[in-house]
Amino acid sequence: MDSIQQDSARSQDQQQPPKNKKNLWAGLILLAVGAILLLNTLGVDFPSWIISWPMGLIVIGLAIGVSNKFRDFSWLVVSGVGTFFLISRLFPDIQVYRFILPVAFIAVGLIVLYGAKGSWFSRKRRDEDKQYGLVTDDSGPLTEDQRLELIAVFGGIKKTVYNKNFRGGEIVTIFGGGEVNLLNADFNGTIILEVVHLFGGVKLQVPAHWEVSTSEAVAVFGGIDDKRNFSVPTDPAKKLIIRGTIIFGGLDIRSY
Template sequence: MKNEVHSKSMSRQVILGILVIGMGLLFLADNLNIWDFRRSLQFWPMVLIMVGVFKLFDSNSSDGYILGSGLILVGVLIVLHRLGIIYFSWRAMWPLILIALGASVLYRAVSSRRLVGSSLKGQALQLDDSINATAILGGFERRIHSQDFRGGEVTAIMGGCALDMRGAHIQTEAVINVFVMWGGITIKCPPDWTVVLHGTPIMGGFTEKTVPPPDNSKRLIIRGYAIMGGVEVRN
């Protein structure tokens, strides 16, 4: 588990480093009058494509894959529109966005029903053993009381998520994947948990305000991205 988390963290840093170097080379070429990079700033939707790729790379849930694919699709459509290859208007696009959001809600409802059905059949499943929360242009608050918390995934885009896990317990280690863009995530954890941050801030930040426990037998690992947003972990 530790080696896997470390490997993924290194991979994210390598991708981010390559992107930063690429941007630096483009600006250098512009300063040397080799290429007019400022004119290419009209293709700002490439940022959406980059964020979507980050989300796909860092996600372990279907919601994350859907969100990442959606960001990439929107970015590609806007770029093609600016290149004159295709034409579309937001007036025609917003109904498709509503349909996609509705399909996502239906999928999550069906998945939750299947999970409850499996639990009623006698399988050892707890509904709050893992977290899968997404806040887009809104807020999400939840208290977790699982006695065997195993981690999950939290996404906040132009919104906020607040998790109160002070009544939860973990056996040895739990991993939460976070993705923040123009938003914030706050996580409250018990004082006997050791918090390990493996986040990548991009014009954002990761903050830990916890009291170190006497031992590190229970570890909560936070990894992911904070893009012009913040992640705060405290007791």
């Protein structure tokens, strides 16, 4: 009996996501930043570019990437902006502003490609989630409205889902926003909704009895405002996990 219990415990441990490794790298980054600031306070002479706000953006971007296992491109945007301004400091003779327009077009192109390849990324993430037992409702082929794949760049989106076998999905907003209504949707088990909001946000409406977790979402210069009706008992058999990155934006969760 003891051996069976031990085997069961080991099996459960193997199904848990390796969060400790992720926290290790995030902790090492914070320790390195703290050590540099402490040494600078004690009089150690560092180059001025090391202790600057562009370098701070680069570090924040890397920390975001580590926290979400580089699942999306938000960390690259933050680190890219920091790198852009850092180059202008290190090489003042270079007219960095001349590169803003072409880089913007390249960034938008990458976002469009992300949308075109979204199904591949989704399958990769779903396979990883199933490995750790995070997705319990994944039977049969996907049909229309079962999975969200929404991208808004310099614009808005508005979507209402009626499917009773909803599987989650992804919502990406860049300098835009929108509204996603899930009040008429339904599912059984655990599903995941990935969000990436850069200088934008979304109002998300969910049924009051859904159990919603936002612990895996990272907000930098932004926030998550949960305005659901907490007087309604939640159903543990219907768990929605929201994860992703919100930068200079917000996610508004409501149940009405």
